[in-house]
Amino acid sequence: TRSTRPQRMLKAVQKNAIRGNPESVISAIDYFCKHSEWAMNVGDEKGCILDSVVTEVDPSTVLELGTYCGYSTVRIARLLSPGTKFITVEFNPASAEVARKIIAYAGLQDKVTLVEGASGDLIPQIKKLYGITTFDFIFLDHWKDRYLPDIKLFEEYGLLGKGSVLLADNVICPGTPEYLEYVRNSPRYESRYYPSHLEYTKVEDGLEKSLFLG
Ligand SMILES: O=C(NC/C=C/[C@H]1O[C@@H](n2ccc(=O)cc2)[C@H](O)[C@@H]1O)c1cc([N+](=O)[O-])cc(O)c1O
Numbered sequence: 001t002r003s004t005r006p007q008r009m010l011k012a013v014q015k016n017a018i019r020g021n022p023e024s025v026i027s028a029i030d031y032f033c034k035h036s037e038w039a040m041n042v043g044d045e046k047g048c049i050l051d052s053v054v055t056e057v058d059p060s061t062v063l064e065l066g067t068y069c070g071y072s073t074v075r076i077a078r079l080l081s082p083g084t085k086f087i088t089v090e091f092n093p094a095s096a097e098v099a100r101k102i103i104a105y106a107g108l109q110d111k112v113t114l115v116e117g118a119s120g121d122l123i124p125q126i127k128k129l130y131g132i133t134t135f136d137f138i139f140l141d142h143w144k145d146r147y148l149p150d151i152k153l154f155e156e157y158g159l160l161g162k163g164s165v166l167l168a169d170n171v172i173c174p175g176t177p178e179y180l181e182y183v184r185n186s187p188r189y190e191s192r193y194y195p196s197h198l199e200y201t202k203v204e205d206g207l208e209k210s211l212f213l214g
Pocket residue numbers: 040041042065066067068069089090091092095117118119120141142143144146169170173174198199
């Protein structure tokens with residue numbers, strides 16, 4: 001049967017990247033998406049903004065919702081200090097399998113815990129399962145209608161501390177209007193929009209960074 005896009009992306013990484021070299025894995029995926037097949041990775045332009053926020057926060061605990069093929073997982077993991085706890089959540093088993101292989105190809109498998117399941121099911125259990133009290137940095141890049149319910153779960157289960165930073169992809173395209181309205185109007189967050197473009201295109205998109213004030 002025909003391969004899937006994630007499988008073809010993995011093949012491109014195995015063919016064009018250097019094992020153990022995260023930068024080459026990132027470049028190989030971006031090249032594949034620009035010259036072979038578009039895919040919904042955060043991409044190089046928004047990826048640089050992601051890098052700068054991760055570097056600025058220098059988190060001890062990280063959560064990513066929406067691993068997909070592991071592109072942003074590799075971008076984040078390559079910047080983390082040793083001992084950082086990094087959990088990434090993927091719902092689709094086939095995507096999770098590709099992501100595990102891409103993360104391992106980059107040599108970052110020891111820095112990342114990939115959990116298969118739905119964010120709504122997992123968030124209430126994170127403290128118990130992974131011994132995490134609060135997350136310093138959260139990257140939201142999963143189903144866009146889950147951003148708002150999930151940030152409310154973070155609040156409900158006490159997973160945010162004063163200074164926690166949430167970074168949300170696609171707040172313009174495909175768009176997350178209810179989430180934006182919430183973080184921009186809630187007195188509990190200080191939000192800032194980083195204008196950019198939809199990965200590998202000229203379409204407007206951007207990232208919203210929200211600081212939890214406690
Ligand atoms: O739809 C988009 N992203 C949805 C991502 C979904 C991913 O999150 C996982 N997940 C993990 C945990 C869950 O609880 C639910 C899903 C899903 O299994 C999938 O791997 C999207 C679309 C465009 N676009 O241009 O159309 C551009 C983007 O940058 C996007 O991120």
